[in-house]
Amino acid sequence: xxxxxxxxxxxxxxxxxxxxxxxxxxxxxxxxxxxxxxxxxxxxxxxxxxxxxxxxxxxxxxxxxxxxxxxxxxxxxxxxxxxxxxxxxxxxxxxxxxx
Amino acid sequence: xxxxxxxxxxxxxxxxxxxxxxxxxxxxxxxxxxxxxxxxxxxxxxxxxxxxxxxxxxxxxxxxxxxxxxxxxxxxxxxxxxxxxxxxxxxxxxxxxxxxxxxxxxxxx
Numbered sequence: 001x002x003x004x005x006x007x008x009x010x011x012x013x014x015x016x017x018x019x020x021x022x023x024x025x026x027x028x029x030x031x032x033x034x035x036x037x038x039x040x041x042x043x044x045x046x047x048x049x050x051x052x053x054x055x056x057x058x059x060x061x062x063x064x065x066x067x068x069x070x071x072x073x074x075x076x077x078x079x080x081x082x083x084x085x086x087x088x089x090x091x092x093x094x095x096x097x098x099x
Numbered sequence: 100x101x102x103x104x105x106x107x108x109x110x111x112x113x114x115x116x117x118x119x120x121x122x123x124x125x126x127x128x129x130x131x132x133x134x135x136x137x138x139x140x141x142x143x144x145x146x147x148x149x150x151x152x153x154x155x156x157x158x159x160x161x162x163x164x165x166x167x168x169x170x171x172x173x174x175x176x177x178x179x180x181x182x183x184x185x186x187x188x189x190x191x192x193x194x195x196x197x198x199x200x201x202x203x204x205x206x207x208x
């Protein structure tokens with residue numbers, strides 16, 4: 001079963017490398033944010049898999065904390081780049097989106 | 100029984116790794132942001148389900164499986180939210196989709 005874990009870890013590492021390449025060459029800001037989001041999700045997965053390889057499944061707590069922080073950070077960066085501040089939507093400059 | 104669980108878990112991990120590699124290659128090769136977000140969505144949704152359930156079958160104790168299940172539920176709730184917010188922000192900033200012939204927001208590979 002160790003073989004399957006190590007294979008999954010290698011596949012996750014290759015995908016993280018490809019996401020980093022996209023974060024470097026991405027022509028737009030949103031490409032870079034997308035690549036960083038993929039990188040964060042894969043970090044959660046690889047922390048869980050490494051915990052099973054080493055034989056200490058308590059690493060999953062760290063994976064949960066990383067998933068929480070990653071989601072909050074992605075949404076905060078998105079609000080910043082969409083509206084120009086962390087405050088959300090200003091009422092006069094944009095057309096209204098009832099969301 | 101042990102062999103059966105190992106077989107199912109190994110199959111899930113292998114298919115999840117294959118989907119991961121497909122999504123990573125798609126993240127590089129697709130010409131447009133809106134198609135790249137679909138490749139990222141594949142790796143966020145189905146791949147996380149397969150890998151975390153494959154690990155859950157290998158868990159020894161109940162708390163470890165419960166933590167894995169909580170991680171899986173959290174990822175399933177937040178990954179589509181992040182993708183939707185990302186696409187909405189890109190549309191809001193008037194990022195043009197890729198069109199054949201016009202180029203649009205194509206990437207320089």
